[in-house]
Amino acid sequence: MFDVAIIGAGVVGCAVAYELSQYKLRAALIEKENDVAMGASRANTAIIHGGYDPATHTLMGRLNVEGMRRCFELCEELDVEHKKTGSWVVAFDATQRTTLEMLLEQGVANGCEGLKILEGDIVRSREPNLSDDIVAALWIPESGVLNPWEFTLAMAEVAVRNGVTFMPNTKVCGLTWRQDHYEIKSHTIRSALNMSEDSSFQQEYHRETDIIAIRAHYVINAAGVGSDLIHNMVAPPAFEIVPTRGEYFLLDGTAVDHLVGSVVFPCPTRAGKGVTVSPTVHGDFLIGPNSEVVADREDTAVTGGALRDIAQKAHRVVPSLNVRTSIRNFAGVRANSTYGDFFIEKSATNFIDLAAIKSPGLTCAPAIARVAREMLQKDGLLKEKRDDWRGGRRIIRFKEIPEEERDAFVRENPLYGRVICRCETITEGEIIASMKREIPPVSIDGIKRRTGTGMGRCQGGFCGPRVMEILARESGRDPLSIEEDGCGSTILIGRTKDPRSREVSSE
Amino acid sequence: MHDEYELIVIGGGPAGLGAALSAREHGLERILVVERDVQLGGILNQCIHNGFGLHYFGEELTGPEYAARLIDRLNGQAIDVLCDAMVLEIIPGENGHTLRLMSADCGYRTVGSQAIILAMGCRERTRGAIQIPGTRAAGIFTAGTAQRYVNIEGYMVGRRIIILGSGDIGLIMARRMVLEGATVVACVEIMPYPGGLTRNIVQCLQDFDIPLYLSHTITRIEGKQRVEKVIVQEVDDRFHPIDGTDIAFDVDTVLLSVGLIPENELSRAAGVEIDSKTSGPIVYENGETSVPGIFACGNVLHVHDLVDFVTTESEGAGKAAAEYVLRRIDVLEKRIYEKVSHDDVNLQSPSYDDPQKVACEAEHARASHDDVERSALIDDLSKKLVQGRSYCLSIVRDETISYTVPQRIRVQRVDKQVSVFFRVKNPQKMPKCIVFRDGERIVASFRRPYMMPGEMERVTLTREQLDDVCGNELLISVEEIR
Ligand SMILES: Cc1cc2nc3c(=O)[nH]c(=O)nc-3n(C[C@H](O)[C@H](O)[C@H](O)COP(=O)(O)OP(=O)(O)OC[C@H]3O[C@@H](n4cnc5c(N)ncnc54)[C@H](O)[C@@H]3O)c2cc1C
Ligand SMILES: Cc1cc2nc3c(=O)[nH]c(=O)nc-3n(C[C@H](O)[C@H](O)[C@H](O)COP(=O)(O)OP(=O)(O)OC[C@H]3O[C@@H](n4cnc5c(N)ncnc54)[C@H](O)[C@@H]3O)c2cc1C
Numbered sequence: 001m002f003d004v005a006i007i008g009a010g011v012v013g014c015a016v017a018y019e020l021s022q023y024k025l026r027a028a029l030i031e032k033e034n035d036v037a038m039g040a041s042r043a044n045t046a047i048i049h050g051g052y053d054p055a056t057h058t059l060m061g062r063l064n065v066e067g068m069r070r071c072f073e074l075c076e077e078l079d080v081e082h083k084k085t086g087s088w089v090v091a092f093d094a095t096q097r098t099t100l101e102m103l104l105e106q107g108v109a110n111g112c113e114g115l116k117i118l119e120g121d122i123v124r125s126r127e128p129n130l131s132d133d134i135v136a137a138l139w140i141p142e143s144g145v146l147n148p149w150e151f152t153l154a155m156a157e158v159a160v161r162n163g164v165t166f167m168p169n170t171k172v173c174g175l176t177w178r179q180d181h182y183e184i185k186s187h188t189i190r191s192a193l194n195m196s197e198d199s200s201f202q203q204e205y206h207r208e209t210d211i212i213a214i215r216a217h218y219v220i221n222a223a224g225v226g227s228d229l230i231h232n233m234v235a236p237p238a239f240e241i242v243p244t245r246g247e248y249f250l251l252d253g254t255a256v257d258h259l260v261g262s263v264v265f266p267c268p269t270r271a272g273k274g275v276t277v278s279p280t281v282h283g284d285f286l287i288g289p290n291s292e293v294v295a296d297r298e299d300t301a302v303t304g305g306a307l308r309d310i311a312q313k314a315h316r317v318v319p320s321l322n323v324r325t326s327i328r329n330f331a332g333v334r335a336n337s338t339y340g341d342f343f344i345e346k347s348a349t350n351f352i353d354l355a356a357i358k359s360p361g362l363t364c365a366p367a368i369a370r371v372a373r374e375m376l377q378k379d380g381l382l383k384e385k386r387d388d389w390r391g392g393r394r395i396i397r398f399k400e401i402p403e404e405e406r407d408a409f410v411r412e413n414p415l416y417g418r419v420i421c422r423c424e425t426i427t428e429g430e431i432i433a434s435m436k437r438e439i440p441p442v443s444i445d446g447i448k449r450r451t452g453t454g455m456g457r458c459q460g461g462f463c464g465p466r467v468m469e470i471l472a473r474e475s476g477r478d479p480l481s482i483e484e485d486g487c488g489s490t491i492l493i494g495r496t497k498d499p500r501s502r503e504v505s506s507e
Numbered sequence: 508m509h510d511e512y513e514l515i516v517i518g519g520g521p522a523g524l525g526a527a528l529s530a531r532e533h534g535l536e537r538i539l540v541v542e543r544d545v546q547l548g549g550i551l552n553q554c555i556h557n558g559f560g561l562h563y564f565g566e567e568l569t570g571p572e573y574a575a576r577l578i579d580r581l582n583g584q585a586i587d588v589l590c591d592a593m594v595l596e597i598i599p600g601e602n603g604h605t606l607r608l609m610s611a612d613c614g615y616r617t618v619g620s621q622a623i624i625l626a627m628g629c630r631e632r633t634r635g636a637i638q639i640p641g642t643r644a645a646g647i648f649t650a651g652t653a654q655r656y657v658n659i660e661g662y663m664v665g666r667r668i669i670i671l672g673s674g675d676i677g678l679i680m681a682r683r684m685v686l687e688g689a690t691v692v693a694c695v696e697i698m699p700y701p702g703g704l705t706r707n708i709v710q711c712l713q714d715f716d717i718p719l720y721l722s723h724t725i726t727r728i729e730g731k732q733r734v735e736k737v738i739v740q741e742v743d744d745r746f747h748p749i750d751g752t753d754i755a756f757d758v759d760t761v762l763l764s765v766g767l768i769p770e771n772e773l774s775r776a777a778g779v780e781i782d783s784k785t786s787g788p789i790v791y792e793n794g795e796t797s798v799p800g801i802f803a804c805g806n807v808l809h810v811h812d813l814v815d816f817v818t819t820e821s822e823g824a825g826k827a828a829a830e831y832v833l834r835r836i837d838v839l840e841k842r843i844y845e846k847v848s849h850d851d852v853n854l855q856s857p858s859y860d861d862p863q864k865v866a867c868e869a870e871h872a873r874a875s876h877d878d879v880e881r882s883a884l885i886d887d888l889s890k891k892l893v894q895g896r897s898y899c900l901s902i903v904r905d906e907t908i909s910y911t912v913p914q915r916i917r918v919q920r921v922d923k924q925v926s927v928f929f930r931v932k933n934p935q936k937m938p939k940c941i942v943f944r945d946g947e948r949i950v951a952s953f954r955r956p957y958m959m960p961g962e963m964e965r966v967t968l969t970r971e972q973l974d975d976v977c978g979n980e981l982l983i984s985v986e987e988i989r
Contacts, residue, residue: 041833092849109705186771220897241686249638252633254772254775276580299733300640300642300643301640301642301729302638302640302725302728303640304638304640304748307638307640323638324636326635326636326638327633327635328634328635329634329635329638330643383906387855406609406614406615407614407615407616409615410597410609410611410614410615414611414612415611417609417611417612417613417614417615418591418610418611419543419593419595419609419612422543422593428611431560457630457633457823458630458631458633459633459634459635461630461631461633461649461651461652462630462652464652465652465655465656465660469660479660479662480569483645484645485643485645485732486731486732488643488731488733489644489645489732490665491645491646491664492656492662493663493664493665493666493759494663495661495662496657496661496662496663496687497661497665497687498663499688499690501666501687501689501813502666502688502689
């Protein structure tokens with residue numbers, strides 16, 4: 001029996017797990033996918049928002065500045081890649097200029113510091129590639145970018161280190177209150193990990209599931225785009241998720257000359273914050289997102305029309321931008337809802353919704369976790385802190401080792417001398433180290449999220465086979481069982497010359 | 508391994524091997540080849556089909572056989588080889604260059620070298636670069652990655668396969684996958700003509716009844732975890748998909764053969780000037796880049812379709828690097844400095860590209876009253892003369908030609924002749940002429956029965972032809988036969 005079960009291992013669920021791990025209690029983090037950060041928390045603009053954008057009376061408005069400051073602190077404490085770049089909201093005409101003034105006022109009310117409006121020429125002297133048509137811009141110094149999946153993972157790792165049970169491949173399908181606890185009915189998806197040699201030829205195997213029941217006194221719903229479904233298992237419908245997709249270009253930072261040094265937003269409209277141009281922590285540039293309501297909550301496909309539209313809009317802000325240097329397109333689905341704000345409520349006995357966490361949910365996650373903690377404390381939980389809690393986290397990244405220390409380091413740790421990902425200069429040592437941490441990666445993309453392999457311009461074309469070999473070797477798995485990403489995304493279908501690898505003709 | 512070399516070759520593919528061998532043959536004694544893979548040979552190791560070496564060795568070899576011939580030659584030579592090691596940075600210097608490289612065995616090292624040859628090959632263009640809409644399911648490979656899995660690691664990547672792009676690697680892989688028991692449903696090409704060699708279209712597609720859809724492209728990939736279906740559409744002449752032309756293919760795998768990109772991150776970071784058309788360095792007649800003492804050859808310079816040409820090109824670069832080192836550039840520089848500062852008579856000698864202009868500039872330099880300025884001007888001019896940079900021919904092209912290599916020729920450096928590689932922009936199905944012009948005057952003209960963008964062309968200009976050029980530009984174009 002768990003004291004608390006958190007459903008969903010996105011940034012919100014993991015921030016809560018991190019918070020709870022500091023107390024004496026048994027917590028579970030339940031996730032339907034095979035890793036943390038498989039939903040919105042891995043496909044977003046990665047911006048630590050300054051806090052001027054959400055209306056002051058909303059939860060978003062109240063939690064943003066606190067979340068932003070906590071994000072920067074946590075990134076330092078947990079060694080998460082981030083950059084405090086500052087950001088701009090640019091205005092192209094007088095009407096938009098008025099919007100800037102309104103945003104400045106709202107920002108001050110929300111607790112932002114250092115906001116100012118600067119004239120076009122001054123803006124361009126700091127960001128020379130911005131359009132000549134920009135007349136003024138709002139400068140938000142306290143903001144930046146982070147590596148969103150690493151942020152999520154880092155909090156989860158510390159949580160697991162301090163006793164939280166992470167349950168991947170476990171999809172919650174029913175919640176029943178039984179006097180003093182919830183029975184959480186879940187499908188567990190048998191992962192490819194324990195497949196026999198033979199079964200690797202049957203992709204169907206992955207979808208075979210078992211039903212289990214997990215018991216917990218308290219449930220926290222952090223299921224992202226699925227959060228209304230979880231809510232509806234215990235309470236009358238109160239909101240409905242309106243899945244809203246955003247698509248992106250990732251531009252190769254080695255191919256384009258410096259585009260922008262900080263995050264650049266157009267003036268916000270009803271539809272949202274608009275298409276941004278922002279640097280990434282890896283030295284590339286992210287262009288997007290658009291905003292399109294989709295029927296399927298997990299429809300992260302990219303479309304030709306949206307991409308053309310995004311390119312056009314970004315071009316207006318940074319005319320020299322060229323999407324021919326694109327190395328990847330991707331999309332994420334926002335948990336927008338009919339409610340309009342974050343839905344943070346105690347909706348039933350021992351049940352808290354941290355639901356409909358749309359943008360700026362990544363930034364707000366640490367503040368949302370603080371709110372959840374206080375709600376639990378009000379209910380009498382979390383009385384005692386653990387005295388043996390171990391926080392902090394340090395990652396060795398070859399690229400960050402100072403020039404003069406590299407030789408000695410590599411001689412002592414030869415695996416760090418073998419470059420596996422040539423685009424991002426990631427070494428075998430880093431990959432193996434990532435497999436020894438609290439939540440080991442199980443897929444090629446799991447290693448990508450932990451180390452950065454395959455993130456660069458060749459998108460794993462070069463390192464993919466090598467990463468697969470290391471993953472298989474170090475975890476004692478058959479390469480045939482290795483997946484690209486989620487369950488069922490196997491890469492290889494068999495050995496050559498093996499009749500089972502051939503296509504079975506339908507005649 | 509030493510701390511100082513005369514020449515370091517980055518990359519141990521056919522280009523790097525050819526360059527190292529040739530530099531050795533031309534007198535260099537301290538040469539190092541650095542290769543990132545555990546073995547030499549480069550991409551040839553995974554090209555197990557035949558068709559290599561017809562031009563160079565006069566017989567048909569497989570990729571690994573071709574590589575083995577070069578490696579055998581190398582083994583007999585006093586050339587240092589460091590495999591499983593990666594060059595991370597090139598730091599150009601006035602008196603020799605510095606490299607930073609790393610391997611598990613030798614640690615993180617800084618090594619000096621008088622000359623450097625770039626031979627890093629190329630990488631494949633990916634899905635992100637061409638923006639194919641749809642899901643990001645597993646089962647989408649670049650053809651070269653699939654080739655590695657199948658030919659080197661011994662794994663199958665799919666059962667029902669569609670190929671996007673008709674580049675040579677895609678065509679070769681279409682045949683390979685069929686031979687390995689898979690079904691290849693189609694090869695789809697957005698251009699109205701194929702991208703690969705005609706012989707590969709015939710031998711890899713037609714011989715196996717694989718349909719080739721020209722002026723078509725994949726407009727959607729479906730499937731949540733693994734590819735399940737692909738939608739192909741015809742495109743109009745501006746490459747926009749035409750409504751109502753959808754064809755759906757049930758496949759589990761997509762192979763991309765949509766272009767190769769020279770791997771020039773190291774070169775770019777070292778300040779080497781890059782040609783936006785080839786994505787490789789801009790080079791002079793001998794393969795020297797804009798940074799003195801750094802040379803380039805093979806796929807890092809421009810994408811080749813035949814390895815035989817890579818070998819010839821790299822032999823030229825190796826020879827040039829040896830000359831660069833052995834000529835002891837600093838001695839030469841000093842001699843020219845003397846000449847510029849005292850002796851205008853010798854400057855009239857024809858060993859300079861534009862004697863009148865040089866004499867004029869030297870005069871101007873000597874006339875300066877300010878001592879510091881004078882020596883700076885003389886210094887400058889003598890440097891320019893040594894490198895021959897200011898007096899050289901640029902090859903310019905009209906819209907019929909997509910690129911040339913070299914892009915610049917220092918005529919005085921041309922021994923007897925220089926090869927110019929180029930590609931035409933559009934298919935030329937009727938006999939045409941390749942014409943080089945100096946203003947209106949025709950310098951050279953070469954007849955070709957047909958030319959395709961997918962097939963690299965080579966012509967040779969002689970020193971005599973170049974000596975006659977008056978202007979400083981040479982225009983290359985495709986013209987009707989007159
Ligand atoms: C396009 C886009 C751009 C954005 N840009 C920014 C930005 O720049 N800055 C910012 O601050 N915010 C941004 N956001 C918002 C931010 O990404 C989200 O608010 C945040 O990631 C939400 O985290 P989450 O944990 O609630 O949801 P998620 O990360 O989606 O996590 C929910 C998890 O629950 C799991 N789950 C769902 N149902 C079940 C079930 N039945 N059983 C078990 N597990 C289940 C899912 O698999 C998922 O892993 C953006 C969002 C999008 C989509
Ligand atoms: C995937 C692929 C398949 C091909 N298939 C065919 C074919 O079937 N038939 C055909 O005729 N041609 C084929 N080609 C063309 C073929 O590549 C050329 O003919 C020839 O191999 C190019 O030689 P190269 O030496 O320039 O490049 P490569 O053979 O690519 O060699 C470059 C070498 O440099 C090394 N290197 C790169 N960067 C560094 C660094 N920083 N430090 C150390 N080492 C480094 C690489 O590991 C590599 O070994 C193919 C090309 C590719 C990319």
